[in-house]
Amino acid sequence: MKIRIIVDPDLCIGAASCVTIAPETFALNDENKADVLDHGQAPDGPSYEREVEVTEDEFEKIIMGAQSCPTLAIAIIDEAGNQLYPEA
Numbered sequence: 001m002k003i004r005i006i007v008d009p010d011l012c013i014g015a016a017s018c019v020t021i022a023p024e025t026f027a028l029n030d031e032n033k034a035d036v037l038d039h040g041q042a043p044d045g046p047s048y049e050r051e052v053e054v055t056e057d058e059f060e061k062i063i064m065g066a067q068s069c070p071t072l073a074i075a076i077i078d079e080a081g082n083q084l085y086p087e088a
């Protein structure tokens with residue numbers, strides 16, 4: 001499945017729980033904010049938003065990472081544009 005992962009840098013406080021849970025998807029940058037990775041890579045440079053093809057297991061991990069964020073800085077959108085997390 002394909003999902004869009006978005007980190008709001010204004011909300012991110014660098015708590016890094018997303019990085020601990022899903023290190024292939026989130027990494028802290030120089031500003032102590034979480035960049036979004038594609039399987040550990042940032043092909044077109046650092047970004048707070050990225051579309052990623054993931055397996056069911058990877059998806060679960062990414063959702064858990066998003067749920068662990070104390071400031072709800074991470075949003076997950078599906079291919080149809082529906083927000084999967086945080087639930088509306």
Ligand code: SF4
Pocket residue numbers: 007011012013014015016017018019026033034068069070071072073074
């Ligand atoms: S868990 Fe939230 S606040 Fe912490 S680094 Fe990740 S996005 Fe930022």
